[in-house]
Every structure is written in C-alpha cells, then in structure tokens.
Amino acid sequence: MFNLSVVNIIPLAYLxxxxxxxxxxxxxxxxxxxxxxxxxxxxxxxxxxFWRIDDYAEFSSDELRNAFxxxxxxxxxxxxxxxxxxxxxxxxxxxxxxxxxxxALAELGLTEHNAEKTDIDSLIES
Amino acid sequence: xxxxxxxGIRGRNTFYMGPSSxxxxxxxxxxxxxxxxxxxxxxxxxxxxxDAAGTVPVTAVGQPLGLVLDKSxxxxxxxxxIITLDLTTWAxxxxxxxxxxxFTTAATGGVRLDGVLQNGTWYKCIxxxxxxxxxxxxxxxxxxxxxxxxxxxxxxxxxASAAGFYxxxxxxxxxxxxxxxxxxxxGNHAYQTTSASRPILRKNAVTGANYLEFDGSDDFLQIAxxxxxxxxxxxxxxxxxxxxxxxxxLCELSSNMNSNSGSFYxxxxxxxxxxxxxxxxxxxxQQTSMTALTQNTSIDDICVLSASSDLSADRNTIxxxxxxxxxSYDLGTGNFGNYPLFIGRRSGTSLSFNGHIYSLICVGRLTxxxxxxxxxxxxxxxxxxSLNV
Numbered sequence: 001m002f003n004l005s006v007v008n009i010i011p012l013a014y015l016x017x018x019x020x021x022x023x024x025x026x027x028x029x030x031x032x033x034x035x036x037x038x039x040x041x042x043x044x045x046x047x048x049x050f051w052r053i054d055d056y057a058e059f060s061s062d063e064l065r066n067a068f069x070x071x072x073x074x075x076x077x078x079x080x081x082x083x084x085x086x087x088x089x090x091x092x093x094x095x096x097x098x099x100x101x102x103x104a105l106a107e108l109g110l111t112e113h114n115a116e117k118t119d120i121d122s123l124i125e126s
Numbered sequence: 127x128x129x130x131x132x133x134g135i136r137g138r139n140t141f142y143m144g145p146s147s148x149x150x151x152x153x154x155x156x157x158x159x160x161x162x163x164x165x166x167x168x169x170x171x172x173x174x175x176x177d178a179a180g181t182v183p184v185t186a187v188g189q190p191l192g193l194v195l196d197k198s199x200x201x202x203x204x205x206x207x208i209i210t211l212d213l214t215t216w217a218x219x220x221x222x223x224x225x226x227x228x229f230t231t232a233a234t235g236g237v238r239l240d241g242v243l244q245n246g247t248w249y250k251c252i253x254x255x256x257x258x259x260x261x262x263x264x265x266x267x268x269x270x271x272x273x274x275x276x277x278x279x280x281x282x283x284x285x286a287s288a289a290g291f292y293x294x295x296x297x298x299x300x301x302x303x304x305x306x307x308x309x310x311x312x313g314n315h316a317y318q319t320t321s322a323s324r325p326i327l328r329k330n331a332v333t334g335a336n337y338l339e340f341d342g343s344d345d346f347l348q349i350a351x352x353x354x355x356x357x358x359x360x361x362x363x364x365x366x367x368x369x370x371x372x373x374x375x376l377c378e379l380s381s382n383m384n385s386n387s388g389s390f391y392x393x394x395x396x397x398x399x400x401x402x403x404x405x406x407x408x409x410x411x412q413q414t415s416m417t418a419l420t421q422n423t424s425i426d427d428i429c430v431l432s433a434s435s436d437l438s439a440d441r442n443t444i445x446x447x448x449x450x451x452x453x454s455y456d457l458g459t460g461n462f463g464n465y466p467l468f469i470g471r472r473s474g475t476s477l478s479f480n481g482h483i484y485s486l487i488c489v490g491r492l493t494x495x496x497x498x499x500x501x502x503x504x505x506x507x508x509x510x511x512s513l514n515v
Contacts, residue, residue: 001188002326033474034344048343048345049321050190097342
C-alpha cells in the first residue's frame with residue numbers, strides 16, 4: 001500500500017546530486033521538480049510522492065545511503081553526503097498530500113510561484 | 127492483426143462503469159472510423175502499470191500509475207517483428223562477442239536492434255533471458271534495469287526512439303536471449319518515468335469507479351506526440367474533481383497552448399472564481415475571448431466536463447454536467463497540430479492539477495449530440511453527479 005505521503009525538499013545547490021541519488025535508487029529522472037522560492041528568490045526544489053513504508057525505509061536507510069556513497073568517485077562522496085544531510089523529509093502515514101505539502105512549505109518559509117497564468121487570470125489581475 | 131483479450135468476456139474494449147452498472151455506451155465507438163485521439167479508463171486495471179515500462183501491473187487501488195494504455199485503438203497488436211532471433215545481425219556496442227543468441231562483454235556493452243522499430247510507435251516486448259551480470263534495456267521512454275542475474279521472462283512496453291532497442295550488459299559477462307517477441311501495440315499511451323510524479327489510483331467508495339489522484343504538486347502523465355494535423359475539430363470528455371483556487375492544467379495539447387498554434391487546454395480551475403476553462407485555437411494570437419468558461423463553482427467541485435472545438439467555425443464550447451457555455455471568436459486558420467499531451471501539469475513543469483480524473487477521452491472530431499449526451503451520462507455514473515438534462 002502506497003500510503004506514506006512524503007515531501008522532500010532540497011536546497012538548490014544540491015538539486016542535481018539528490019536527483020542523481022533518486023535515479024540511482026530506481027526512481028527515474030528529475031524527481032525534485034518543483035521550484036520553490038524564498039522571498040521571490042529561487043532557493044529550493046521539492047517533490048511529493050507516495051511510498052510503501054518498507055520502500056521508504058530502504059530509501060532513507062543510512063546504511064544503504066552510505067553504501068551508495070562509498071561506491072562513488074572520491075571527489076563526489078563529500079558533496080553527496082552534504083546533499084543527503086540537507087535533504088528535508090516530511091513523512092505522514094495516510095496523509096493528505098496537499099496538506100503535507102503546504103505544511104512543509106510553511107515550515108521552511110517557502111512558496112511556489114505559478115509564474116505562468118492563463119489569459120483569464122492575467123486579465124483579472126490587471 | 128491480433129487483438130488482446132478474448133471476445134465475449136470483459137475485455138479491454140469495455141469501458142468499465144463500476145461493478146454494478148450496465149454497459150450502455152461504448153466510448154471506443156467514437157473511434158470506429160480510425161479517428162485520432164485517446165481513451166484512458168482508470169477502472170480497467172488491465173490497462174495500467176506501476177512503472178512507465180509496464181513491467182509491474184497495477185493490481186489494486188492505492189498503487190502508483192506509471193503507464194496507462196490508451197483503449198481508443200483497441201490495443202490492436204501488430205505482426206511479430208522477431209521471426210528469427212539472430213543477434214549476429216544486430217549492431218554491437220563496445221565490441222561484444224556475439225553468437226546467434228548470446229553476447230559477451232568485457233565491460234558495459236551489448237547488442238542493438240536498429241532499423242526495425244519506428245520512432246514514436248509503442249511496442250510490447252516479451253523476452254526470456256539468462257544473464258551472468260545483469261542487463262538493462264535502452265531505447266524506449268525509460269531505461270529498464272532487469273534486477274539480478276539468472277533466467278527470467280519480462281514483458282515491457284516502450285515507445286521506440288532513435289536509439290533503437292539496446293540490450294546492455296551492466297558489466298563484464300554473458301547474456302543469453304532464449305526468446306524474444308516484439309509487436310507494436312496501437313494507441314496513444316500515457317506514461318510517467320519519474321516516481322514522484324506518478325498519480326495514484328483510487329476508488330470512489332460510493333460509485334465504485336476508479337480515478338487518478340493528482341497531488342497538486344508534481345504529478346502528471348504524458349502522451350508522446352499525437353498527430354491531430356488532419357483535423358480542425360476536437361471533442362474532449364472527462365469526469366473530474368478539482369480542489370484548487372488558482373489555475374491548474376487538467377490536460378493540454380503541446381507544452382503551452384498560448385505559444386503553439388493548433389493546440390488546446392482544459393483547465394480545472396481556470397480562475398480563482400472556480401470556473402473550468404477550455405481554450406483551443408488555430409493560428410490566431412491568444413485572446414481571452416477564445417476561452418469557453420463554465421459558471422462559477424465551489425473550489426472543491428466534482429462534475430462531468432465535455433468540451434469541443436471547431437476551429438474553422440471559430441467556436442469553442444464547454445459543458446459542465448450538461449450545461450453548455452460557448453464562445454465564438456476568431457480562432458485563426460489551420461488544423462490542430464502534432465504535439466505531446468500533458469495530463470495534470472503544463473509541460474510537466476507548472477500549474478499542477480490538484481484533484482481526480484475518472485476518465486479522459488479525446489477524439490479528433492465533433493461528437494454528435496446523442497454521443498455527447500450518452501457519454502456524459504456514463505461518466506456521470508462514475509463520478510456520482512447529476513446532469514442538467
């Protein structure tokens with residue numbers, strides 16, 4: 001049962017590393033895909049996903065992450081360790097995804113910018 | 127030509143109305159003359175998989191959706207492309223030793239089938255192989271890693287790309303292919319390669335119908351290019367629950383219809399007032415007045431939507447629970463285009479849809495009044511809403 005609502009957020013500087021980590025774990029490309037802003041400045045990326053409890057325990061296992069890091073080239077090990085330590089995780093069993101997402105953004109003081117608008121919304125705002 | 131599923135049983139051409147309902151109108155009939163489009167039916171578990179390559183079937187609600195097969199073309203299978211397996215006729219990568227059905231590599235590398243598969247066409251592949259090192263399959267929408275070593279049979283679906291179809295040893299070792307079958311599978315199938323962006327299959331406890339749940343953050347599905355260039359008419363049907371107070375994309379033909387001629391979008395909502403919007407255009411510049419809008423709704427709203435566009439007649443329409451809203455405006459000239467279709471997120475990057483989709487049907491023609499009403503009625507059963515008739 002995929003009933004674990006998980007929000008992950010990463011500072012911009014570690015985006016590529018965390019996406020590479022997720023891809024190496026078989027999660028596919030570009031998992032952290034939502035740009036997030038601090039005072040109108042792009043500072044983080046995030047994602048929301050549902051997991052099975054056992055799968056997420058494996059994904060977040062320090063032992064497995066350390067094993068993964070030890071296989072990397074030496075110059076990548078410290079950056080990847082730093083990226084993982086900066087990975088924000090908010091996990092709720094049977095949680096509502098939007099409530100979890102909004103709570104995570106509030107905790108970190110982040111906002112989404114839906115910069116693109118349809119014609120009607122642009123007209124209303126003008 | 128073969129069809130999946132046996133006649134006379136609840137097969138893949140059946141539109142599921144939930145466990146207790148009767149089949150009254152078959153949406154697949156909209157495509158009986160070969161019309162372009164797609165028909166996604168979340169209540170038909172046999173058409174859904176948890177991963178984009180279709181190796182893990184969806185067996186119950188609560189599971190993620192990586193691949194949803196389109197039923198509009200009847201899931202018709204093409205002829206077998208591998209009559210005789212002979213890997214010595216395949217292209218090689220990193221100089222493997224190759225016999226008729228084995229390849230041995232000193233590092234990563236393998237064999238690649240070139241010149242047989244058509245770009246943009248979906249294929250079903252069944253392979254039985256035995257590997258000492260582990261194999262990856264390249265060439266489709268997703269690199270598929272076959273875990274572990276040893277003999278196994280795998281079925282997968284993929285959309286062919288220019289890279290061919292490449293069996294790649296993940297290191298030094300030998301892989302033996304005991305059997306291989308590749309057949310095209312008709313349809314405009316929807317997929318998602320990124321785990322975090324996969325919608326979840328849920329069930330409406332009242333109607334018994336399944337729906338796709340989009341989380342409003344990053345979920346979406348994508349259909350690769352759909353060639354609508356032969357038509358200037360379009361009809362779109364869906365059962366939907368939305369829950370957002372700012373504009374969200376339910377589906378959109380092309381990466382952004384405002385910058386691409388011959389495209390459309392359906393928004394849920396279009397505005398903070400809770401209206402649904404449908405906008406389609408030919409080559410005219412974007413104009414607010416091209417968007418057909420429903421009446422205002424509550425933020426949290428469930429309904430049946432049907433939309434249509436006749437570009438040459440300069441007319442877009444949208445119906446919410448059977449109540450028509452229409453606009454007439456200069457939509458320009460020309461037909462619809464050949465673009466990818468995004469479900470739940472603009473170009474896979476923004477305006478993420480927060481809500482549920484019970485079915486999604488698009489056909490490249492105007493449906494008749496009787497077809498429109500019959501289909502709305504069937505989708506109303508899925509969503510549990512009443513139509514204004």
